[in-house]
Amino acid sequence: MKRYNPTEIEQKWQKIWEDEGTYKVDFSDHIKPKYYSMSMLPGITGAGIHTGHGRTFQFSDIKVRAKRQQGYNAYHPIGWDSFGLPVENYAIKIGKKPRIAHDEALVHFKQQLKRLGYSYDWSKEISTADPSYYKWTQWIFNKLYEHGLAYQKESPQWWCETDQTVLANEQVIGGKCWRCNNQVTKKNLNQWFFKITEYADEILEATDDLNWTEMVKTMQKNWIGRSQGAEVEFKIDGRDEILTVFTTRPDTLFGATFVVLAPEHELAKTLSTDETRESVEGYILEAARKSEIERMNESREKTGVFTGSYAINPVNSNKTPIWIADYVLAGYGTGAIMSVPAHDERDFTFAEKFNLPIIEVIEKPATDEEVGVYCGEGPLVNSGRFDGIDSADAREQIVDWLEQEGAGKTKVTYKMRDWLISRQRYWGAPIPIIHCLEHGAVAVPDDQLPVILPDVDDFKPHGGETSALAGVTEWVNTTCPKCGGPAKRETDTLDGYACSSWYFLRYIDPFNDKQAWDPEVENHWGPVDFYNGADHAVAHLLYSRFWMRFFYKLGLVSTPEPFKRMMYNAYILAPDGTKMSKSKGNTIDPLEIMDSGYGADSLRVYEMFIAPYDLEAPWDTRGVPGTYRFLNRVWTLVQDYIDAGEVSLTDAAIKEILVIAHKTAKKITSDIEDDKFNTAVSSMMEAVNSYYKIRTEQPIGKSAAWTFAVESLLQLLSPFAPHITEELWHQMGNSDTIHVDHWPAWDNKYLQADNMTIVVQVNGKLRAKLEIAADTSEDEIKQLALVESNVQTFMDNKKPTKVIYVPGRLVNIVV
């Protein structure tokens, strides 16, 4: 008997699969149903992947392998997130040009992924930094620009001093840069944006219906942050300007005792009087100097100044003082609020500090507890003709009244901001814009794309507010596409996220040099059936959904949502229970485990077995020998089967083997379908354990039952452990690959065993178990239960008041 030697058989089969193109997909084959499965594309840095990443990539591999075996034309693509900050920072760190640093790091990545035996179609590999790819990223920019969804605007934006670039809202995490983890500041700059807010409502509405991991859906909804409310217009006493505030509680309008503007509000400066001018200007200056983050971290102590001006509350014509305070955010709503200190915590704190009036307009529910500021619902008081109306109704009535008076309207506001896409960094797709003195920003015509990123020696950020490209004069100086006059190229590059917001469309038409993708190909291959990742729950997925919807409107794609199923898996932690990271030195390279003799299959099975996909679990390297042991048991079992001649079994043994095999086939099929990979593995272990037990009493060898058991086991195991199963499949005499069109069918007639175990409870407590024939009638079962001796003891001669029978499971006797 041959010994199981993973290293040998894995090398052998990986070469054969590559030579024979086992996982190559023919896009034009429409006879088989399509299945399109992918993981988020890896970002390239020197570290390569660790065992945590490996698990992520494997989920899409399991799914696609199972479908391929089930007769689908199944596609599992691979590509590289090559542009962007991570690669450039890595290049700076090792002192090489980004292109070179990237290409060198890629070697390690490819080696890892290939050794792990993922069923990628390597012939269709893409890279976002390849001109044949970013040509189309730039083309998409043009399309957005053409439709008014790309625009340039000067505004204060997050700026990372370490990385010398602006960042999108989504890339600032807890006030820190997503790459270098340093505090960011605000800087007023002229920047390019994509108008994702125009799609906010649409994206939000579609979110509930998605078959996505719930957590991701919640995070997206929170990020979009839709608030239904009203805009209310306050006249300014003695002036012509109108002050518009946003509120979600128009029902509390009678309780608005003052109005607060953000320091950045355009009216802030102009509302001061001679007496207040100095303090107002001082406050605004001070606020501008401090970043939002500093304000946030500096304790929540409220600060503010009175402008000296008054606003007229439209509902009761009260004169309310106008204040400026930095607790009001410039970027949200209108940058101005009406303050209702009686029913808002922040307003209350502010009013107390500055001795401003507090008027209750919502009746508190009567409770024993002392409620500080009541923010809930209730009937209105002190609200003129709206008194007594419940707050929810009052909201509508007051807004109706405001609309009639022309002093307000309903308004929906979002927390989500437009997507800031310009980066003052070299390593990205150049924004295809030419600035002409006469024509302003002019898009580079489609037929002149791509705008090639020039090769420069000094690519590092040089400390200004422009990328290194600004120094490449021969590239910057060009002519205007409209007038032919002298013009300059835009020197900012596109956010790396832009490059990865459409790659799933390029995957299905990667060599097309006429268009980004062929809509007809997309019509067959889109959308992605299974997508998974462990990061980018907000930014990447929102951006992709935004673009997809835009493409859908242009008729370029057949569906508005890019990913049918999105599975967001939790991280595998380092053995010490903390997050794996290279800087902490607690990562585990999959190559290390494979090279120590366990091979890819044992590692793969363990990756799936360790925990359900959505649970964080610490890596325990001792688990790999466990799955290795399991694969060895499979190996021995199949070898014994192969080496033996024909055998004859008892009818009972045949039945037992077939029940296990058919049940297991059904279980694994549904577990994979439901993304329950860990229980799929344990079910296979159980089946193998059972076969071992049967084998101690009955011979294993050629017989219909054993043949089905062994073949189906290999087929079910093959998405998890593709190498060992392929090897054994061939040793059994098969000449085709196990990985295409081989999946066991189960027959319901085998799913019922001859015997069943009925649990007998007395008053809900387990007292006996009955091993009886599966066709025993309900009456018989109840009788048997009632006469069981231990049951009788606990019935204590009392008459049962009720006997509950759960078919095939239990009897509960209530006395």
Add this chain to the structure above:
RNA sequence: GGGCGAGUGGCGGAAUGGUAGACGCGCUAGACUCAAAAUCUGGUAUUCGCAAGGAUGUAGGGGUUCAAGUCCCCUCUUGCCCACCA
């Protein structure tokens, strides 16, 4: 502070309201061996009992139910996301 999850043996984790702890790790006994490793077979929540069997057990407290890890309410702990968003 807000939103969404999660709390089960020594560990990772199983359980359509119906036998809690499947499966694996670890530990342990036996078989094989000169011996060890590997392998195979058994045991392994706590506790009382020679045993049969009993009691207790899914963070804590209440509730619904014939029956609760699972459903409802409160409390605690913990993870993630957001965070002065009016």
